[in-house]
Amino acid sequence: MxxxxxxxxxxxxxxxxxxxxxxxxxxxxxxxxxxxxxxxxxxxxxxAAVPAAGSVEVGFAQDMSTHHLQAVTMAGWARDHSTDPEIRQLAFDIERTQLEQVGRMKGWLMLWDQPEQAIGAPMKWMTEPMAGHDGMSMAPSSVNPGAGVLMPGMATEAELAKLRSLSGKELDVYFLQLMLRHHQGGTAMARYAAAHSSLPALKALVNSILTSQGAEMDQMKLMLSARGAQPLPA
CATH class of the missing domain: 1.20.5 (Single alpha-helices involved in coiled-coils or other helix-helix interfaces)
Incomplete structure (x- = not known):
């Protein structure tokens, strides 16, 4: 009591x-x-001035989001279908990193009152040829001719179908080849955007992309070599 x-x-x-x-x-x-x-x-x-439609900032956010989402799709497939722990871990890392970066870019587009996807052909924001991997020139109109206008490094529908048809070591090697080429094209686009924009947030994202994808490209080259394979022809 x-x-x-x-x-x-x-x-x-x-x-x-x-x-x-x-x-x-x-x-x-x-x-x-x-x-x-x-x-x-x-x-x-x-x-701060809000980037307008057609600007480098808006175009980069729209196109790189689309570019990243294809990498996420390929990584998700490899993560679920490969039996190689090293491939599965790499695929998981790519999927996680690029989804976070897509979230940032889509957030910008929402704040700028811009659509998530560009209307019409991609890369209209790039008015000059860009230096691709290995120093070669990559112009938007010359990428994957005959397969529609694809952004640098992106896989065609036929290549994605082939990836889904493979298993075992063949799946692992083809995934590495497609993803390495995909990263090479994406980093070239990122460098172009950073060189033609003064937006601090974009430059910070580009630095993040170059850091993560640079390390992953080095890793994929070593993984291909260990499996007796080479990158796809440029």
């Missing part, structure tokens, strides 16, 4: 009330100071 008498309210210690009051005031001051900081920055710093 409680020792407190019914109807008697125990008074809260004075020090406890002051701790609560002091904490509340501190929180209010912190919130107010933070709000003031953002208001000051909003007044002192001009608003």
């Amino acid at each position: 409680s020792s407190e008498e019914p109807g008697v309210v125990t008074e809260q210690p004075t020090w406890s009330r002051w701790v609560i009051i002091g904490g509340t005031l501190l929180a209010v001051l912190l919130i107010g100071g933070t709000a003031g900081m953002f208001l000051t920055r909003a007044v002192d710093e001009p608003a």
Whole structure:
């Protein structure tokens, strides 16, 4: 049975009330100071220009999202159908990394009030030929002629169908070959975008793409060599 008498309210210690009051005031001051900081920055710093349709930033976000999603599709297939632990781990890493990057780009497009996919042919934002892997020139109109306008490194429907038809070592090798070429084309596109944009967020993403895909390309070359295979012809 409680020792407190019914109807008697125990008074809260004075020090406890002051701790609560002091904490509340501190929180209010912190919130107010933070709000003031953002208001000051909003007044002192001009608003960043929102990239328009047809700009390098919008075009890159739209096309690279599509480019990445094909890599995610190929990686998902290899992860689910290969029996090689090394292939499965690589595929998982590619799938996870590129999905996160797609999320960033689609977030930009939403903020910029732009569609997730470009209308018409891809890479219209690229007005100059770009330097591809191994130093060769890669112009949008010359990529995979006869198979529609595909972005650099992307697999054709026939190549994807072949990938799905293979198993065992043949699947592993063909996956590595297609993904290596895919990475090479994607990094060339990323470098072009960074060279023609001053947007810090885009440059940061490009740095992330080049870092992750650069390491993966080195790994895939070693994995192909270990399996007695070579990259696809350029």
